[in-house]
Amino acid sequence: MDNAAAITTIAQTLEDKPDVLALYLGGSFGVGLEDAYSDLDFVAVTTDGPTDAFASLWHDAVSRTGEIVLWWDRQAKPMLINAVTAEWLRVDVQIATPAQTAALSRNSLKVLFDHQGIYERLPHSSGPRGSEPKRLKWQFEEFIRILGLLPLALGRAEYINSVTGAFHLRNLLIDLLIEETDAPNRGGALHLNRLITAEQKDLLAALPALTPRREAIIPAYLAYAAAYLPRARALAVARGIAWPERFEQATWARLKKELAIEPQSLNA
Numbered sequence: 059m060d061n062a063a064a065i066t067t068i069a070q071t072l073e074d075k076p077d078v079l080a081l082y083l084g085g086s087f088g089v090g091l092e093d094a095y096s097d098l099d100f101v102a103v104t105t106d107g108p109t110d111a112f113a114s115l116w117h118d119a120v121s122r123t124g125e126i127v128l129w130w131d132r133q134a135k136p137m138l139i140n141a142v143t144a145e146w147l148r149v150d151v152q153i154a155t156p157a158q159t160a161a162l163s164r165n166s167l168k169v170l171f172d173h174q175g176i177y178e179r180l181p182h183s184s185g186p187r188g189s190e191p192k193r194l195k196w197q198f199e200e201f202i203r204i205l206g207l208l209p210l211a212l213g214r215a216e217y218i219n220s221v222t223g224a225f226h227l228r229n230l231l232i233d234l235l236i237e238e239t240d241a242p243n244r245g246g247a248l249h250l251n252r253l254i255t256a257e258q259k260d261l262l263a264a265l266p267a268l269t270p271r272r273e274a275i276i277p278a279y280l281a282y283a284a285a286y287l288p289r290a291r292a293l294a295v296a297r298g299i300a301w302p303e304r305f306e307q308a309t310w311a312r313l314k315k316e317l318a319i320e321p322q323s324l325n326a
Contacts, residue, residue, distance in 0.1 A: 061087075064098060064123040064147055069170040071119040077105040077112065079156065080172040088167045097148035101167060103176055108137045108153035117141075120149050191299045194237065198290050199302050201230045201283075206309040208279050209316035217270040224268045224275070227282040232262070234290055261285055276317065 059067070065083065072078045085099030086092040104112050113131050116139055120126060124143035131139050137158075141149045154162075156176060164180045204223050211220040232250065235258045251259075265285065266278040287306070294301045310321035 059123045059143075059145065059147065061092070061096070061098060061147070064149070065170070067122050068098075068100070068119045068149070071122055072102070072115060073171045075115055078115065079103045079105065079174050080176050081170040082162075082167040082172075082177070083170060084152070084167055085150075089165070090168075097150060100149070100151040100170075101162065102151050102153050103156055103159055104153060105155070107155040107158065108132055108139075112153060113139060116151055123147060123149070191297060194293070194297060195299050195302070197230055197233060198294065198299075199305060201227060201286055201290065202302060202306050202309050204230075205279060205283055206312055208276070209312060212272060212275065212317065215272075217272060217275060220275045220279075221268045221270050224278050224282065227279065227286065228262075228265070228268075231282060231286045234286060234293065235262075237293060238289065276319070280319065 065087070069081055072081055080103040082088065082101040082103075083099065084101045086096040087098065102112070102116070106112075117126070117129070120141045120143070124145050124147060126141050127144050128140070128142035130141070134140065137153050139151050139153070143149070156174070159176055159180060162180050163183050164177060165183050167177065167180075169177050204226050207223060208220070211217075211223060232254075235254045236250075238258070239254055254262075265281050266274065268278060291301055293299075307321075310319075313319040314321065
Protein backbone atom coordinates (compact mmCIF):
# COMPACT_ATOMS: atom_id res chain seq x y z
CA MET A 59 0.00 0.00 0.00
CA ASP A 60 1.41 3.41 -0.93
CA ASN A 61 1.67 6.30 1.51
CA ALA A 62 -1.39 8.19 0.32
CA ALA A 63 -3.59 5.11 0.54
CA ALA A 64 -2.20 4.24 3.98
CA ILE A 65 -2.89 7.73 5.30
CA THR A 66 -6.46 7.61 4.01
CA THR A 67 -7.03 4.12 5.42
CA ILE A 68 -5.80 5.01 8.89
CA ALA A 69 -7.75 8.28 9.01
CA GLN A 70 -10.98 6.70 7.84
CA THR A 71 -10.64 3.85 10.35
CA LEU A 72 -10.33 6.26 13.27
CA GLU A 73 -12.54 9.15 12.21
CA ASP A 74 -15.76 7.79 13.73
CA LYS A 75 -14.19 6.65 17.02
CA PRO A 76 -15.69 8.89 19.73
CA ASP A 77 -12.53 9.14 21.87
CA VAL A 78 -10.30 10.15 18.93
CA LEU A 79 -10.83 13.90 18.72
CA ALA A 80 -8.33 14.79 15.98
CA LEU A 81 -5.72 13.23 13.74
CA TYR A 82 -2.93 15.15 12.04
CA LEU A 83 0.06 14.37 9.87
CA GLY A 84 3.35 15.56 11.29
CA GLY A 85 6.97 15.11 10.24
CA SER A 86 7.83 15.56 6.58
CA PHE A 87 4.23 15.09 5.46
CA GLY A 88 3.06 17.71 7.93
CA VAL A 89 5.23 20.41 6.35
CA GLY A 90 5.01 19.23 2.73
CA LEU A 91 8.61 18.01 2.48
CA GLU A 92 7.91 14.30 2.13
CA ASP A 93 9.61 12.11 -0.44
CA ALA A 94 9.39 8.47 -1.46
CA TYR A 95 11.41 7.46 1.61
CA SER A 96 9.50 9.38 4.27
CA ASP A 97 7.79 7.59 7.12
CA LEU A 98 4.27 8.44 8.25
CA ASP A 99 4.24 10.55 11.41
CA PHE A 100 0.81 11.05 12.93
CA VAL A 101 -0.37 13.08 15.89
CA ALA A 102 -3.53 11.78 17.53
CA VAL A 103 -5.49 13.84 20.04
CA THR A 104 -7.62 11.61 22.25
CA THR A 105 -9.84 12.13 25.25
CA ASP A 106 -7.57 10.27 27.66
CA GLY A 107 -4.19 10.31 25.92
CA PRO A 108 -2.02 7.22 25.30
CA THR A 109 -4.25 4.53 26.77
CA ASP A 110 -4.35 0.80 26.05
CA ALA A 111 -7.75 1.37 24.44
CA PHE A 112 -6.30 3.81 21.92
CA ALA A 113 -3.31 1.53 21.30
CA SER A 114 -5.77 -1.21 20.33
CA LEU A 115 -7.60 1.14 17.95
CA TRP A 116 -4.30 2.24 16.43
CA HIS A 117 -3.12 -1.36 15.95
CA ASP A 118 -6.33 -2.13 14.09
CA ALA A 119 -5.97 0.96 11.88
CA VAL A 120 -2.33 0.29 10.99
CA SER A 121 -2.96 -3.41 10.38
CA ARG A 122 -5.35 -2.41 7.59
CA THR A 123 -2.38 -1.00 5.67
CA GLY A 124 -0.44 -4.28 5.82
CA GLU A 125 0.92 -6.97 8.10
CA ILE A 126 2.60 -5.42 11.14
CA VAL A 127 6.06 -6.93 11.65
CA LEU A 128 7.34 -4.47 14.28
CA TRP A 129 5.21 -2.98 17.03
CA TRP A 130 6.68 -0.77 19.76
CA ASP A 131 3.84 0.26 22.02
CA ARG A 132 4.91 3.25 24.13
CA GLN A 133 8.40 1.81 24.63
CA ALA A 134 10.71 4.59 23.45
CA LYS A 135 8.44 7.33 24.82
CA PRO A 136 5.24 7.03 26.87
CA MET A 137 3.25 8.93 24.22
CA LEU A 138 4.66 7.22 21.12
CA ILE A 139 3.78 4.06 19.18
CA ASN A 140 6.04 2.86 16.34
CA ALA A 141 5.10 0.28 13.72
CA VAL A 142 6.61 -1.22 10.59
CA THR A 143 4.61 -3.30 8.10
CA ALA A 144 5.84 -6.20 5.98
CA GLU A 145 6.24 -3.77 3.06
CA TRP A 146 8.37 -1.59 5.33
CA LEU A 147 5.85 1.17 5.67
CA ARG A 148 6.98 3.00 8.81
CA VAL A 149 4.12 4.45 10.85
CA ASP A 150 4.57 6.45 14.05
CA VAL A 151 1.96 8.16 16.18
CA GLN A 152 2.35 10.63 19.00
CA ILE A 153 -0.69 10.63 21.30
CA ALA A 154 -1.82 13.64 23.32
CA THR A 155 -4.81 14.89 25.26
CA PRO A 156 -6.29 18.28 24.27
CA ALA A 157 -4.43 19.85 27.19
CA GLN A 158 -1.13 18.48 25.90
CA THR A 159 -1.41 20.02 22.45
CA ALA A 160 0.07 23.35 23.54
CA ALA A 161 3.51 22.18 22.39
CA LEU A 162 2.22 21.62 18.84
CA SER A 163 2.04 24.24 16.10
CA ARG A 164 -0.06 24.68 12.97
CA ASN A 165 2.93 25.09 10.65
CA SER A 166 4.13 21.56 11.43
CA LEU A 167 0.83 19.70 10.98
CA LYS A 168 -1.63 18.76 8.27
CA VAL A 169 -5.21 18.12 9.40
CA LEU A 170 -6.76 14.75 8.56
CA PHE A 171 -9.77 15.29 10.79
CA ASP A 172 -10.45 17.55 13.75
CA HIS A 173 -13.83 17.22 15.42
CA GLN A 174 -13.31 19.98 18.01
CA GLY A 175 -11.36 22.62 16.10
CA ILE A 176 -8.21 22.02 18.14
CA TYR A 177 -5.93 22.91 15.21
CA GLU A 178 -7.25 26.46 14.98
CA ARG A 179 -6.36 27.08 18.62
CA LEU A 180 -2.73 26.02 18.18
CA PRO A 181 0.04 28.61 17.80
CA HIS A 182 1.18 29.17 14.22
CA SER A 183 4.76 28.18 15.05
CA SER A 184 6.55 26.64 17.98
CA GLY A 185 9.04 29.47 18.51
CA PRO A 186 12.84 29.24 18.46
CA ARG A 187 14.20 25.98 17.05
CA GLY A 188 17.59 25.91 18.80
CA SER A 189 18.40 23.52 21.61
CA GLU A 190 18.09 24.58 25.21
CA PRO A 191 21.29 26.14 26.65
CA LYS A 192 21.48 23.36 29.24
CA ARG A 193 21.47 20.75 26.47
CA LEU A 194 24.14 22.58 24.47
CA LYS A 195 26.37 22.97 27.52
CA TRP A 196 26.09 19.23 28.11
CA GLN A 197 27.10 18.59 24.48
CA PHE A 198 30.17 20.83 24.82
CA GLU A 199 31.22 19.05 28.00
CA GLU A 200 30.52 15.62 26.54
CA PHE A 201 32.81 16.29 23.58
CA ILE A 202 35.64 17.34 25.90
CA ARG A 203 34.99 14.34 28.17
CA ILE A 204 35.25 11.86 25.28
CA LEU A 205 38.40 13.61 24.06
CA GLY A 206 39.85 13.23 27.54
CA LEU A 207 39.28 9.46 27.50
CA LEU A 208 41.78 9.03 24.67
CA PRO A 209 44.77 8.17 26.95
CA LEU A 210 42.69 5.51 28.68
CA ALA A 211 41.59 3.92 25.42
CA LEU A 212 45.10 3.90 23.97
CA GLY A 213 46.65 2.72 27.22
CA ARG A 214 44.38 -0.31 27.19
CA ALA A 215 44.84 -0.79 23.44
CA GLU A 216 41.05 -0.43 23.10
CA TYR A 217 41.28 0.61 19.47
CA ILE A 218 37.81 -0.63 18.53
CA ASN A 219 36.32 1.33 21.42
CA SER A 220 38.33 4.33 20.28
CA VAL A 221 36.51 4.19 16.95
CA THR A 222 33.23 4.20 18.88
CA GLY A 223 34.46 7.26 20.78
CA ALA A 224 35.35 9.02 17.54
CA PHE A 225 31.89 8.17 16.22
CA HIS A 226 30.38 9.97 19.23
CA LEU A 227 32.60 12.96 18.51
CA ARG A 228 31.34 12.93 14.93
CA ASN A 229 27.71 12.88 16.07
CA LEU A 230 28.34 15.79 18.43
CA LEU A 231 29.97 17.71 15.58
CA ILE A 232 26.95 17.06 13.35
CA ASP A 233 24.63 18.26 16.13
CA LEU A 234 26.73 21.40 16.38
CA LEU A 235 26.59 22.05 12.63
CA ILE A 236 22.81 21.73 12.67
CA GLU A 237 22.66 24.20 15.55
CA GLU A 238 24.73 26.64 13.48
CA THR A 239 22.30 26.56 10.58
CA ASP A 240 19.21 26.66 12.85
CA ALA A 241 17.47 24.83 10.03
CA PRO A 242 13.67 24.64 10.09
CA ASN A 243 11.82 21.37 9.60
CA ARG A 244 14.65 19.25 10.90
CA GLY A 245 12.87 15.95 10.44
CA GLY A 246 14.47 12.70 11.52
CA ALA A 247 18.04 11.47 11.60
CA LEU A 248 18.08 10.67 7.88
CA HIS A 249 17.57 14.25 6.66
CA LEU A 250 21.08 15.65 7.14
CA ASN A 251 21.47 16.86 3.54
CA ARG A 252 18.82 19.53 3.93
CA LEU A 253 20.03 20.65 7.36
CA ILE A 254 23.64 21.67 6.77
CA THR A 255 25.45 23.86 4.27
CA ALA A 256 27.83 22.87 1.49
CA GLU A 257 30.75 24.18 3.56
CA GLN A 258 29.69 22.04 6.51
CA LYS A 259 29.38 18.96 4.29
CA ASP A 260 32.88 19.55 2.96
CA LEU A 261 34.15 19.80 6.54
CA LEU A 262 32.61 16.44 7.45
CA ALA A 263 33.77 14.77 4.24
CA ALA A 264 37.37 15.86 4.84
CA LEU A 265 37.64 14.32 8.30
CA PRO A 266 39.72 11.13 8.62
CA ALA A 267 38.10 7.72 8.31
CA LEU A 268 37.45 5.94 11.60
CA THR A 269 39.74 2.90 11.69
CA PRO A 270 40.79 0.81 14.74
CA ARG A 271 44.53 1.40 14.43
CA ARG A 272 46.59 3.28 17.00
CA GLU A 273 48.37 5.37 14.37
CA ALA A 274 45.01 6.50 12.96
CA ILE A 275 43.17 7.20 16.21
CA ILE A 276 45.10 10.19 17.54
CA PRO A 277 44.98 12.14 14.24
CA ALA A 278 41.25 11.40 13.97
CA TYR A 279 40.48 12.63 17.49
CA LEU A 280 42.56 15.76 16.95
CA ALA A 281 40.90 16.45 13.61
CA TYR A 282 37.48 16.28 15.24
CA ALA A 283 38.65 18.51 18.08
CA ALA A 284 40.00 21.06 15.59
CA ALA A 285 36.69 21.02 13.71
CA TYR A 286 34.46 21.12 16.78
CA LEU A 287 35.95 23.20 19.54
CA PRO A 288 36.39 26.61 17.83
CA ARG A 289 32.89 26.41 16.37
CA ALA A 290 31.43 25.28 19.68
CA ARG A 291 33.09 28.19 21.47
CA ALA A 292 31.66 30.60 18.92
CA LEU A 293 28.18 29.13 19.36
CA ALA A 294 28.51 29.34 23.14
CA VAL A 295 29.30 33.05 22.84
CA ALA A 296 26.40 33.60 20.45
CA ARG A 297 23.95 31.81 22.74
CA GLY A 298 25.28 33.29 25.98
CA ILE A 299 26.45 29.93 27.37
CA ALA A 300 29.44 29.78 29.71
CA TRP A 301 32.21 27.74 28.10
CA PRO A 302 33.66 24.90 30.29
CA GLU A 303 37.08 26.57 30.23
CA ARG A 304 38.65 24.83 33.20
CA PHE A 305 37.47 21.42 32.03
CA GLU A 306 38.98 21.98 28.60
CA GLN A 307 42.25 23.18 30.13
CA ALA A 308 42.48 20.11 32.37
CA THR A 309 41.73 17.83 29.43
CA TRP A 310 44.44 19.29 27.22
CA ALA A 311 46.87 19.09 30.15
CA ARG A 312 46.08 15.39 30.49
CA LEU A 313 46.56 14.78 26.77
CA LYS A 314 49.90 16.59 26.87
CA LYS A 315 51.10 14.63 29.89
CA GLU A 316 49.93 11.20 28.73
CA LEU A 317 50.31 11.44 24.93
CA ALA A 318 52.53 14.49 24.35
CA ILE A 319 49.66 16.22 22.53
CA GLU A 320 49.82 20.01 22.57
CA PRO A 321 46.64 22.00 23.20
CA GLN A 322 44.89 22.97 19.98
CA SER A 323 42.00 25.13 21.04
CA LEU A 324 42.84 27.15 24.14
CA ASN A 325 42.08 30.79 23.46
CA ALA A 326 40.90 29.83 19.94
